[in-house]
Amino acid sequence: MTSNPTPTDLEELQASALRELEQAASSEAIEQWRVAYLGRRGRLTQVLRGLSSLAPDERRTAGAAANRVKAVLEERLAGAEENVRLGRLQAIAEEGRIDVTLPGRHVPVGRLHPTTQMVREICDAFASMGFQVVEGPEVEWDYYNFEMLNIPKDHPARDMWDTLWIDHVDAQGERPMLLRTHTSPMQVRTMQNAEPPVRVVVPGKCYRYEATDATHEWHFYQVEGLAVDEGITFADMKGTLYEFARLIFGSERKVRFRVDFFPFVEPGAEMAIDCFVCKGGGCNVCKGTGWIEILGAGMVNPTVLEGVGYDSSRYTGFAFGMGVERIAMLKYGIDDIRLFYGNDLRFLQQF
Numbered sequence: 001m002t003s004n005p006t007p008t009d010l011e012e013l014q015a016s017a018l019r020e021l022e023q024a025a026s027s028e029a030i031e032q033w034r035v036a037y038l039g040r041r042g043r044l045t046q047v048l049r050g051l052s053s054l055a056p057d058e059r060r061t062a063g064a065a066a067n068r069v070k071a072v073l074e075e076r077l078a079g080a081e082e083n084v085r086l087g088r089l090q091a092i093a094e095e096g097r098i099d100v101t102l103p104g105r106h107v108p109v110g111r112l113h114p115t116t117q118m119v120r121e122i123c124d125a126f127a128s129m130g131f132q133v134v135e136g137p138e139v140e141w142d143y144y145n146f147e148m149l150n151i152p153k154d155h156p157a158r159d160m161w162d163t164l165w166i167d168h169v170d171a172q173g174e175r176p177m178l179l180r181t182h183t184s185p186m187q188v189r190t191m192q193n194a195e196p197p198v199r200v201v202v203p204g205k206c207y208r209y210e211a212t213d214a215t216h217e218w219h220f221y222q223v224e225g226l227a228v229d230e231g232i233t234f235a236d237m238k239g240t241l242y243e244f245a246r247l248i249f250g251s252e253r254k255v256r257f258r259v260d261f262f263p264f265v266e267p268g269a270e271m272a273i274d275c276f277v278c279k280g281g282g283c284n285v286c287k288g289t290g291w292i293e294i295l296g297a298g299m300v301n302p303t304v305l306e307g308v309g310y311d312s313s314r315y316t317g318f319a320f321g322m323g324v325e326r327i328a329m330l331k332y333g334i335d336d337i338r339l340f341y342g343n344d345l346r347f348l349q350q351f
């Protein structure tokens with residue numbers, strides 16, 4: 001192209017440009033075409049540059065004509081690019097890689113294990129009454145799990161807890177370590193580290209050397225509780241546990257306390273709630289009795305208080321302990337404790 005374009009030159013330029021563009025089937029070819037005509041050294045760009053050397057009159061007419069050609073080329077360029085894009089989408093759709101009628105992909109949402117949910121619910125109930133939540137070790141000393149809880153070595157009361165011992169023998173030839181059989185040892189650890197008033201609940205995992213069946217697991221969770229201060233009475237214990245039962249099992253619950261034995265409390269008790277399924281009439285949840293036992297409790301044995309250095313003539317307290325899965329089983333009508341740890345999503349997803 002000379003620096004003096006005639007109308008015929010421009011027409012030819014446009015015609016050949018459009019012919020070439022029609023042949024450009026890929027985005028690479030289209031880009032090459034754009035550079036060849038509209039790029040900084042492109043043919044049309046050079047024409048436009050050459051206009052500056054023309055006389056004003058000629059420049060006006062030639063300039064207008066060149067700009068019209070430029071507009072046509074740019075418009076066709078956009079059209080060609082769009083065609084390539086549509087062609088690509090069409091190809092994908094024809095290959096069947098996108099079926100816009102398919103439902104969206106399910107994003108699984110995690111949730112807390114039912115035991116964890118129950119632990120939190122129980123702890124929340126006691127927290128609302130001023131109890132603090134503390135945790136302790138699962139591998140525990142005989143000293144805390146038994147001795148300091150008024151369960152001496154070789155005492156028959158030890159038979160209440162089938163124990164998994166840690167295979168470690170001390171200088172006396174004894175095995176002093178075990179997997180805690182209950183969360184009660186944290187009573188002792190807590191009192192050793194604090195002066196009264198003490199109000200704690202202790203959630204955590206426990207272990208028993210036990211065959212599993214519908215109501216027994218060799219590992220399970222407990223929540224232990226302890227309140228010690230001046231002037232605490234059996235009535236405080238009843239009131240606290242009554243409120244707990246109502247919070248978890250419904251405000252119309254009744255409770256029943258009966259004598260039971262645990263070495264670390266005196267007197268000891270078991271608490272039952274009236275059956276919320278049959279309302280006391282008798283069904284298979286309450287085994288026809290109208291009552292369901294939910295926890296053990298009692299006034300902290302003075303021997304335990306003295307053991308941690310508390311003055312038992314000044315301080316009194318109560319303690320309680322419950323199995324978390326058992327509470328959940330009752331609350332949700334679950335008939336086999338093994339479901340909790342079977343890793344079966346059909347069970348877990350219900351919570």
Ligand code: DAH
Nearest residue numbers: 182262296297298319320321
């Ligand atoms: N630790 C007992 C158990 O595992 C439960 C228990 C009963 C705890 C009475 C207590 C209590 O604090 O007072 O069987």
